Amino acid sequence: MLEQENNRLTISRSHTLGTDLSVGALAYGCWRLAGTGVDEAAVKIGTALDAGMTLIDTADIYGGSGPDGFGEAEALLGDVLAANPTLRGRMVLATKGGIVRGLPYNSTKDYLIRACEASLKRLKTDVIDLYQIHRPDLLTGHDEVADALLALQYQGKIREIGVSNHTPDQSRALETHLGFPVASQQPEFSALEISPLFDGVLDHAMATGARILAWSPLAGGGLLSDAAEATGKAKAVITVLDRLANAYGTDRTAVALAFLLAHPSGVIPIIGTQTPARITAATAAFDVPLTRRDWYDILEASRGARMP
Template sequence: MWRFAGVDLATARARIDAAFEAGVTLFDTADIYGFDTPGGFGSAETLLGDVFAEAPGRREAMVLATKGGIIPGVPYDSSAPYLASAIDASLRRLRTDRVELWQIHRPDLLAHPQEIARTLEDAHAAGKVGAIGVSNFTPAQTSALARFLPVPLVSHQSEFSPLHLAPLFDGLFDQSMEQGMAFLAWSPLGGGRLGDPADERGRAIAALLDAKAAEYGVSRAAATYSWVMAHPARPIPIVGTQKVERIGEIPQAFIPRWTRAEWYAVLQIAMGERLP
């Protein structure tokens, strides 16, 4: 839902309907999404809440996730008073009394994990959030928060694509597998850069993805999503397209299959070096 704001209700409803028709059930938004549109901070959540008001059955059928803790100009606040107010504000905008997953959007270096944990525990106990996750956290930051939480952290959300490989090597995938956490991969197409590569590395990666796409009769995007999903941490690509026709292509991601040699070939081109 990163670019969901700034459109009319009919357009928003068409996007949600297309996603359901494609088999999508997880919808990931955040309170800051839309802050750079005329609607401002919270406008993506507000627009989704408008869709729910028009079609309440859509809310009942989805796994709804949102995030909070970023304030333009601050930039981060995970203090107890702010997080409690942010969760309540998101629920009002979304016109719902509960979200299935609530995630801290980015770590606040001035907030003690015990303070954060207490606030999230209260929201969970009150039934406002069904589960708790973290976004853009390091493994150490995640472990520190988990130490004070009586309920498990169920998800990581961080960037992962052939153009951003950090979770493979910084411990995020390892922790996800160790703790049984879902991994939500944002910008799985490299922020759109894999759609129109601007350098030799990107073009070389795209060529391998295109070969896989041609083998299975799918789009380059679908081949990329399938490469992301092939890791045993079972990353879930957060698909950011707002085009109905592209949303309809999402199921193609389940079609391609990668051999180890093919998957590692993409990785080594992406790394710019051969593995030993």
């Protein structure tokens, strides 16, 4: 029993981000937000904030897939903020730039400055709390990207600087030119996509203090399929998640999120559901008494092999 208690993993409910921002340990993502009215979107944002998801993550590219989709999710969030003036003060607002449909990436100084200014306009706010490079632009030098981000920070348009989908080497190269570590790194990370545990992304974050924002923490819904219909790796992972959910009287979603929350780097899963009741339900993850053995059971199911 004592052994079991000792092996229970710690899950924090809040973290610091960058110099002095405080954020809840679950964030809310706006990738799927576009396409509804302002009132409906406001309910989702309000529900997330009430549930302690104070970091709200969006990107300029989020919206419908057509040529007019660019900026839609930011514009809708901006309309929500304009209609509900108290909301902005309750959130740490994060967005991203650098993806251009058809290009596919542009992180030149001129482009990033224009993209950030356009995001500010759509979001109807004076400052972006966390500005992230969405994906690395392999054709722009890290010195130029840093130059753009430092200029935006100096002008007071952004507070903290983050990256997304960067390798540890790409983050390090950018950090050399920034002169300080990025505040956050956003990789795809879930019980089905465990690469960040082994590719150095989490280790680099633990070395610098960067916060990990885990995108698609439920594998975009891939972890939620019917256990009987799942195959291969998904079936193996779902089987373990369901066993633990039954043992702890909770649901599969909570266990899948707890797997991420329990990592010592202080991972912040970005919740993506558009269903208000599911937003609130995600907080059950904080109460899952996951043990060291449970955590490795999930990992080994995802790897398809025991740890050596």
